[in-house]
Amino acid sequence: MCGIIGYVGEKHPKEILINGLKRLEYRGYDSSGIALKNRSDIQIIKSKGKIKDLEEKVNILEIIESNIGIAHTRWATHGRANEVNAHPHKVGMVTLVHNGIIENASELKEKLSSVNFISETDTEVACALINKYYKGDALSAINKAISEIKGSYAFGILFDDNEKLYAVRKDSPLIVGIGENENFIASDIAAIIEYTNKYILLEEGEIAEITKDKVIVTKEGKVIEKQIIVTDISQDDSDKCGYNHYMEKEIMEEPAVLMKTLAPYLDDIDIIPDLSKYEEIHFVACGSAMYAGMIGKTLFEEYANLKCYVECASEYRYKKVIYDRKTLVILISQSGETADTIAAMRKAKENSIDTLAIVNVKTSTIARECDFKLFIEAGPEIAVATTKAYLLQVAILSLLAYRSSGGKDKSFIDDAKRLPGLLTDILNKKEVLKNIANEIANSKDAFFIGRGIDYAICLEGSLKLKEVAYTHSEAYQAGELKHGTISLIEKDVPVFAVISDENIKDKTISNIIEVKSRGAKIITVSNDEAILEGEFKIVVPKVSKLLQPILIVPTLQYIGYYVALLRGCDIDKPRNLAKSVTVE
Ligand code: F6R
Numbered sequence: 398m399c400g401i402i403g404y405v406g407e408k409h410p411k412e413i414l415i416n417g418l419k420r421l422e423y424r425g426y427d428s429s430g431i432a433l434k435n436r437s438d439i440q441i442i443k444s445k446g447k448i449k450d451l452e453e454k455v456n457i458l459e460i461i462e463s464n465i466g467i468a469h470t471r472w473a474t475h476g477r478a479n480e481v482n483a484h485p486h487k488v489g490m491v492t493l494v495h496n497g498i499i500e501n502a503s504e505l506k507e508k509l510s511s512v513n514f515i516s517e518t519d520t521e522v523a524c525a526l527i528n529k530y531y532k533g534d535a536l537s538a539i540n541k542a543i544s545e546i547k548g549s550y551a552f553g554i555l556f557d558d559n560e561k562l563y564a565v566r567k568d569s570p571l572i573v574g575i576g577e578n579e580n581f582i583a584s585d586i587a588a589i590i591e592y593t594n595k596y597i598l599l600e601e602g603e604i605a606e607i608t609k610d611k612v613i614v615t616k617e618g619k620v621i622e623k624q625i626i627v628t629d630i631s632q633d634d635s636d637k638c639g640y641n642h643y644m645e646k647e648i649m650e651e652p653a654v655l656m657k658t659l660a661p662y663l664d665d666i667d668i669i670p671d672l673s674k675y676e677e678i679h680f681v682a683c684g685s686a687m688y689a690g691m692i693g694k695t696l697f698e699e700y701a702n703l704k705c706y707v708e709c710a711s712e713y714r715y716k717k718v719i720y721d722r723k724t725l726v727i728l729i730s731q732s733g734e735t736a737d738t739i740a741a742m743r744k745a746k747e748n749s750i751d752t753l754a755i756v757n758v759k760t761s762t763i764a765r766e767c768d769f770k771l772f773i774e775a776g777p778e779i780a781v782a783t784t785k786a787y788l789l790q791v792a793i794l795s796l797l798a799y800r801s802s803g804g805k806d807k808s809f810i811d812d813a814k815r816l817p818g819l820l821t822d823i824l825n826k827k828e829v830l831k832n833i834a835n836e837i838a839n840s841k842d843a844f845f846i847g848r849g850i851d852y853a854i855c856l857e858g859s860l861k862l863k864e865v866a867y868t869h870s871e872a873y874q875a876g877e878l879k880h881g882t883i884s885l886i887e888k889d890v891p892v893f894a895v896i897s898d899e900n901i902k903d904k905t906i907s908n909i910i911e912v913k914s915r916g917a918k919i920i921t922v923s924n925d926e927a928i929l930e931g932e933f934k935i936v937v938p939k940v941s942k943l944l945q946p947i948l949i950v951p952t953l954q955y956i957g958y959y960v961a962l963l964r965g966c967d968i969d970k971p972r973n974l975a976k977s978v979t980v981e
Contacts, residue, residue: 399496420590428479432494434492435461443484486520496569505522575597575612595625635779669797678725683730685857688787690794734761738763808941809941809943834962845873850942935949
């Protein structure tokens with residue numbers, strides 16, 4: 398969701414900024430722009446649509462000499478996706494790119510009545526506000542402006558008569574990349590990884606003043622000593638490495654990241670916290686991360702006898718929550734920057750409730766603010782639709798449930814150790830998955846049915862199909878279908894029936910028969926070779942129930958991927974979606 402990159406150094410910034418924008422594409426955007434500056438001139442080029450459209454424009458124009466610039470990918474919130482609303486914006490002496498939402502933009506705009514605003518954006522208002530206060534002292538102007546701005550922001554700022562790059566953030570990520578005779582700003586390290594692996598994390602309200610060989614960070618006028626972080630992310634992590642799409646690469650990486658995430662705990666299970674001291678657990682997250690929470694809830698209830706609730710963060714943050722002293726709130730987030738999940742975390746903390754994060758990005762807001770954290774080792778996830786990060790969230794929840802049950806399931810550790818190998822075998826035999834994808838590629842609708850933990854798996858399988866392949870798809874508790882939705886089942890509608898839970902297998906089989914007799918095309922997804930009801934079958938090895946979703950979900954992720962490929966969809970950047978939803 399919106400991306401920022403900025404450069405100051407000895408090189409011309411044009412290519413660095415365009416390359417950075419390409420690396421930020423995965424976050425989701427619908428327009429982009431670039432500003433290049435020298436001592437006397439500033440050139441702003443913007444385009445609606447893809448980065449390649451911006452690049453074409455930049456390539457045919459006469460570009461000014463420059464060694465400082467900022468660039469942006471915009472995901473429209475305030476105002477349509479068009480060239481005028483695209484960033485950078487310029488008002489008076491100030492040129493600016495912005496991620497986030499300025500909540501009091503209308504109020505501020507009224508106070509800036511002398512400005513002739515040309516866009517519909519809140520960003521132009523921020524730009525005008527900084528310009529109003531700019532009398533030659535950039536830091537003072539930024540400080541005055543941010544004291545009046547309400548909402549979330551990461552700003553990259555240039556001033557006409559000054560050769561420095563400025564950055565400031567609140568509730569929206571922004572880092573300062575440290576290079577040799579060059580420095581950067583970026584929404585995440587992936588944008589600049591080909592130039593540096595060192596960066597500074599800006600905290601709320603800190604302002605970075607950046608030249609090619611110096612970064613000075615201040616807060617309310619006081620200089621702050623910052624630690625330089627060295628990332629272990631490599632360029633390979635953010636390249637496609639021979640795959641056509643990040644989504645496929647990331648599915649194929651699942652066995653390796655699973656091993657990396659699980660290994661320390663399987664060597665010493667005691668290092669995973671035992672949550673049995675809590676009386677109630679709230680799993681709070683958005684989208685796929687919430688569906689991982691659904692699996693967590695099922696496992697915790699069954700194995701650890703804990704009362705559990707799953708809530709989507711956008712509801713949880715505003716609803717009345719009746720907390721018990723012995724409640725734990727588990728926040729699940731790949732990015733650690735999802736605005737609603739952050740708000741839910743802060744709500745729990747304000748109520749003095751313990752918070753535990755299951756998170757991928759170690760420097761993210763959620764990772765920094767939660768009381769306790771468990772990291773998944775997914776590495777960068779670039780495809781907008783999550784695959785490997787979701788799977789690792791489920792893996793950590795399985796570990797927690799196992800530990801909190803007092804080690805109830807004796808086969809758990811051995812099965813967990815076998816998991817990466819078993820998953821590799823499944824992913825190496827993709828023909829069966831491709832055949833099924835071919836079979837359903839032209840279907841307008843699809844259904845996923847299952848009970849208990851299988852229903853939680855269905856939710857994720859269904860989401861993958863709709864978000865990347867644009868197939869309308871619904872996940873239903875198998876027994877609930879006949880209370881209304883079964884009226885949508887007609888000849889050849891694909892119904893995926895997930896059956897991994899032995900205890901309720903026969904019940905789901907009855908539901909398969911109900912839809913089959915109405916003409917549905919059944920695809921059974923199971924750990925039991927003997928189930929014969931489906932015309933198509935996906936069979937995975939049987940493992941501990943605590944771990945079974947980890948072998949099933951990747952098959953559904955791959956079907957989503959392959960249907961999207963057959964339908965010619967923009968797999969890594971599905972329409973209207975953003976990778977990290979940093980606004981409400
Ligand atoms: C779907 C997907 C989203 C995310 C959700 C939460 O494929 O990726 O539903 O799971 O936006 O994002 P994080 O985990 O970054 O909080």
